[in-house]
Amino acid sequence: MVTLAEVARHAGVSASTVSYVLSGKRSISAPTRERVEHSIKELGYHPNAGARALASSRSNIIALMVPLRTDMYVPVMMEIAIAVATTARSHGYDVLLLTGEEGPAAVRRVTGSGLADAMIVMDVELEDERLPLLHAARQPTVLIGLPADTVGLTCVDLDFTxxxxxxxxxxxxxxxxxxxxxxxxxxxxxxxxxxxxxxxxxxxxxxxxxxxxxxxxxxxxxxxxxxxxxxxxxxxxxxxxxxxxxxxxxxxxxxxxxxxxxxxxxxxxxxxxxxxxxxxxxxxxxxxxxxxPAQEMGRRAVELAVAKLAGGAPEEQVTLLAPELTVRSSSGRAPGAP
Amino acid sequence: MVTLAEVARHAGVSASTVSYVLSGKRSISAPTRERVEHSIKELGYHPNAGARALASSRSNIIALMVPLRTDMYVPVMMEIAIAVATTARSHGYDVLLLTGEEGPAAVRRVTGSGLADAMIVMDVELEDERLPLLHAARQPTVLIGLPADTVGLTCVDLDFTxxxxxxxxxxxxxxxxxxxxxxxxxxxxxxxxxxxxxxxxxxxxxxxxxxxxxxxxxxxxxxxxxxxxxxxxxxxxxxxxxxxxxxxxxxxxxxxxxxxxxxxxxxxxxxxxxxxxxxxxxxxxxxxxxxxPAQEMGRRAVELAVAKLAGGAPEEQVTLLAPELTVRSSSGRAPGAP
DNA sequence: GCCGGGCGTCGAAGCGCTTCGACGACTATG
DNA sequence: CATAGTCGTCGAAGCGCTTCGACGCCCGGC
Missing domain, CATH: 3.40.50.2300 (Response regulator)
Known part of the structure; x- marks a missing residue:
């Protein structure tokens, strides 16, 4: 297990310099940066997720709550889940998979423990029992689906109406x-x-x-x-x-x-x-x-979550995707119609 | 954000005592335990996942790699994923969802960063490019599916032969x-x-x-x-x-x-x-x-992973689930048969 | 009545990283 | 030529938790 300190020693710089090379939060001269990057590669260094989370209070993880039931619209859910995972990765986040099983307790656990930075909740019911908790949590949350009352919530869904x-x-x-x-x-x-x-x-x-x-x-x-x-x-x-x-x-x-x-x-x-x-x-x-548009929904949800984490998104925002009807071979003029 | 130290102060004990109450790794007298538990409840304390991971070098997370393709046997995959998540929770683990997209890089990232304690890999190919990395990682790994060479690997699958x-x-x-x-x-x-x-x-x-x-x-x-x-x-x-x-x-x-x-x-x-x-x-x-038996496969995979983490499982172990044929209404005697 | 040994609790030392303030060495400015 | 400002780097202080060794205390045994 290579640590940041070892990289620093190997590159002949201080630990903080390595950290700044990694995060880019302060400017580093080109030669130093290269030396550090070279050491990182040579030693095969990977930052420890726990330490990073502790020090920065950011886990770089987005939690995704999927319904437990496997009996319905499964392909849609899977597609959303995969889109979420893929999009999240492209923003530097990993995805934690939560099943609805635990219900509200899962919300409490995740927000309480700082396991995840944000939360995406699928299969929201009109009067979902998780809503009050999500409201209370300071964690950014995005719902896929629309509850009855969307005040103060960020939601993504197909415009089913x-x-x-x-x-x-x-x-x-x-x-x-x-x-x-x-x-x-x-x-x-x-x-x-x-x-x-x-x-x-x-x-x-x-x-x-x-x-x-x-x-x-x-x-x-x-x-x-x-x-x-x-x-x-x-x-x-x-x-x-x-x-x-x-x-x-x-x-x-x-x-x-x-x-x-x-x-x-x-x-x-x-x-x-x-x-x-x-x-x-x-x-x-x-x-x-x-x-x-399952993929689109997953993608949007992540992007909204990331925007909220960056502080650049409004508190409340309901995104309804416009439906598109594609005419194929199963619809035609009514039998008696002119 | 309530910390363990605050709980300790509230209960009038030291931080380590609270920690031992939580982990049960040392005996604690009943009155003390109750006092601590009461404080935990009253303050709404949740241990910080990052700090815990850092100090114990255990994240209590199991990574699950699912194939990226959404075009095949999706319901089976979903069922496995949900069984994995559910079973993992019952053992105190959360599940990190990785898509095959990153390929071997994901393995390196997760094992390197200590993000997860163990790894479950689905959709293994006969000559999977992730195998060498999984071998090298000191992380317990369980495969769902069978590669060509199972030496030193733990696998679960239906006995398709x-x-x-x-x-x-x-x-x-x-x-x-x-x-x-x-x-x-x-x-x-x-x-x-x-x-x-x-x-x-x-x-x-x-x-x-x-x-x-x-x-x-x-x-x-x-x-x-x-x-x-x-x-x-x-x-x-x-x-x-x-x-x-x-x-x-x-x-x-x-x-x-x-x-x-x-x-x-x-x-x-x-x-x-x-x-x-x-x-x-x-x-x-x-x-x-x-x-x-998707659920069974997911469940078994987690249990094997947990056993390996606890040190109580053999290095190499191929679990082939026996198939069961259920006769329903689609098969009958061949037309010309006696 | 004295001593050894559990049992229950505490203090302190990290785990590996981020981040803040500080500081030297330059460059630009009047 | 002195001074202010910038840039690049460092040291140190934590983040919240686990865990090890130490230390009383009380019990039973002789």
Missing amino acids: ATGALCAEHLAELGHREIAVVGEAPAVYERHTGFAERTLEGLRRRAGELGVRLLHRACEGSYESMDGTLSRIFDERPGTTAFVVQNEAAIDPLLSLLRRQGRAVPEDVSVVAVCPEQVATQASVRLTSVAI | ATGALCAEHLAELGHREIAVVGEAPAVYERHTGFAERTLEGLRRRAGELGVRLLHRACEGSYESMDGTLSRIFDERPGTTAFVVQNEAAIDPLLSLLRRQGRAVPEDVSVVAVCPEQVATQASVRLTSVAI
Whole structure:
């Protein structure tokens, strides 16, 4: 274990000089710097993280809280997590992975121990029990997702309301008058994770404005559940000609079951999905979809956190990413439409 | 920021006493302990992670290196990552998330800086470039996956060779004589990640022993690719009556395309998958499958790492988890079989 | 009644780094 | 030519914790 002192001795300078070479916080003459850098390389020196954290009260670590559940939108989460890790590294930070399991206790532990300099919290619920603690902590925090009350918080999320509206518009333009929304699993609504509700709200409002009828049904991501949901939808609204799906796991079952029922996509029914690009392009039909910009969300979250750490960011800031609808092969003019 | 010294003053004891109360490394009388614990609670004290790491040269952090690619077996990885995080917490460790992006440099950085006490590496390639560094590091390391040479390494993995053999046996018993293997994407084989090859090897060997013909084709997880693969398989071996799939993303396309071609599962063709339980039970047909025990792998990896840290584990230890085949509704007797 | 040995507690010495003030050696300025 | 300012470097003081040796104290044994 090479220490800074050994590097200093090897280079014939004092410890503080080595430190300043490393941090660049004071000017160092070129020859000295080179000598020090050479010694560092030659000895294979790596600063000790603990000592550095203790002395500077900065750990250069960003904590990321991911939900414990592995049953939902996993690819999205993973993509966010990886984007967070990658972006954090590019800013000189490492990422500490916390699971929701510990709940608020994890927040307390991390902020209390100085383990991390900032915190990124995923899967925020509308009335999240971690919020009060996050408020109290002097640690910069960024939420991915939107709680009910965003006062004093920094949040990043896809603008799901606009997403819903966008889907409604697209389908209305194509002449559809009866749209069915296949939502997330009931559990998602029960947890009040916000995004599902917001999509629905956007859909409802815009559909209302455009005179389109909307039917919403929650749905698990299995074939059985999709089968039931589908029957109920067509029983209740036989004139349904379009679907909006927000549950990744439900997409394949939906397409598959529609096909089995002899309903062609997009000739008989149109389908618009809210899902990651990859899912949309790899489904059995190339799906018209609004992408969930997971990478972008992760990246933004880190950048906001870093900005807050540098003191250059406003206290409160809600970043809603504008949705983009990509037309592919699953949506077309409504059957009876002109 | 409450410090240990303040707790000590508040409780009327010395700092070392508080430290010993916290660590339990020396006996403390009950009244003193209670007084200290009470002060800790009252002041809301949390030990500073950096100071602790510096003084004890233990960070209580386990580093987890996950592959950067988000294109493959993502749910499995996520499940492993979460199991690692959860298990680590239950042993008093936090988890640092590293992406493969930095490659060997990340290993050097983490081991050099004392950021983590141990390291868990996922997605190990047969001739992984990180291996020499991991060997050199005095940090305990556990690999999830099997490199070509395991000398001196601790590894955890599903026994994919046995998995392949198990699939072959199951299908042979049902009377199938021609089996097609739908493998991972070509990129997986190019990276030499081992597990795909090992499954194939197990399949080949056992199939050979049982007199069953085997055809292997790599396949991307898309419908187009699956479509092509399927045609080529039936062109080459029209008598194929069974499939083994190891690519999660290929499962839905496979089932869907078979159905479209009018081949019933399991009446005309049987399908056996190697995938997480959840995928097997949520597909359009409940799949006979060998589960990938992601949680178990994550848990084991952490436990091995912790054991190594405690000094109670052998240097070299390869843990191969025995595969279990669960018969569901996608496999049945071969059409012509007695 | 005296001595050896636990047991419980304390003081002090670091762990390796950052950072602040100080200080010598220059350069620019009037 | 004296003086103020700048630049590059150093020394020392911690950051908050762990841990080792030391030191009373009280107990039991003879």
